[in-house]
Amino acid sequence: MSTARRITRRIVDQGRFLRNWASSPLTTGAVAPSGPALTKAMAAAAEPERGGIILELGPGTGVMTEALIARGIDESRIVMIEYSADFCHLLRRRFPRAQVVQGDAYHVKKTLDLPNGSVASVISSLPLFTRPLEARRGLMHDCIDLLVRGAPFIQFSYALVPPVPAEAGRFTTRPSPWILRNVPPARVWTYRSA
Incomplete structure (x- = not known):
C-alpha cells in the first residue's frame, strides 16, 4: 500500500473511530485507534507457536490485526x-x-462456542476500565479457561494499575515498560494462568 493511501486510510479510520466513540463511548472506549508502537508491543507478546486460534477482542478498525x-x-x-x-x-x-463475529466480548463463552484450552493467545483492546471489576474478572476467568495452559491474555491500558488485579492461584499479571510513543502513553499487561 502506498504512503498516500496509508495516510488516507488512517484519517478515514480515525473519523470512523471518533463517530463510533461519540455514539457509544463506553463500548468504543477510545477516540482513535492504537498507535504502531503499542500494536507492535502487543503483537510481540502473542505466542502463535502454541497451537490454537488467536482471539482478538475489540479489534476496532483492525490496527492490532495488522x-x-x-x-x-x-x-x-x-x-x-x-x-x-x-x-x-x-x-x-x-x-x-x-x-469476524459481531458480539459482546464480555460474554466470550456465549459469543463463541470454543472448547477450553483451544486458544493460543488472547489480544484485547477492550476498554476494561469502563466496566465494573466483577465484569472484568468474569472476562478474565472465561479467557483463562479458553487459553492453552500458560498462554497469554494481552491487554493494554493507560492506567498505572492493572485493569484486572492478579488472583493468587488463578492468574498472574506482568506489565511492560511504558510505551511513550503511543498517544496517550500505555502499558501492555500480560496475564497467564497460575
Whole structure:
C-alpha cells in the first residue's frame, strides 16, 4: 500500500473511530485507534507457536490485526469479536480470511462456542476500565479457561494499575515498560494462568 493511501486510510479510520466513540463511548472506549508502537508491543507478546486460534477482542478498525499479521500470524488463525456493526463490516472487508463475529466480548463463552484450552493467545483492546471489576474478572476467568495452559491474555491500558488485579492461584499479571510513543502513553499487561 502506498504512503498516500496509508495516510488516507488512517484519517478515514480515525473519523470512523471518533463517530463510533461519540455514539457509544463506553463500548468504543477510545477516540482513535492504537498507535504502531503499542500494536507492535502487543503483537510481540502473542505466542502463535502454541497451537490454537488467536482471539482478538475489540479489534476496532483492525490496527492490532495488522500488527499480528505483520508478526507472521496467518490471518486464517485470527478470530475477532467486535461489538460495533460498522467495525465488523470494515473488518470483514479488510481481513476476509479471518473470522469476524459481531458480539459482546464480555460474554466470550456465549459469543463463541470454543472448547477450553483451544486458544493460543488472547489480544484485547477492550476498554476494561469502563466496566465494573466483577465484569472484568468474569472476562478474565472465561479467557483463562479458553487459553492453552500458560498462554497469554494481552491487554493494554493507560492506567498505572492493572485493569484486572492478579488472583493468587488463578492468574498472574506482568506489565511492560511504558510505551511513550503511543498517544496517550500505555502499558501492555500480560496475564497467564497460575
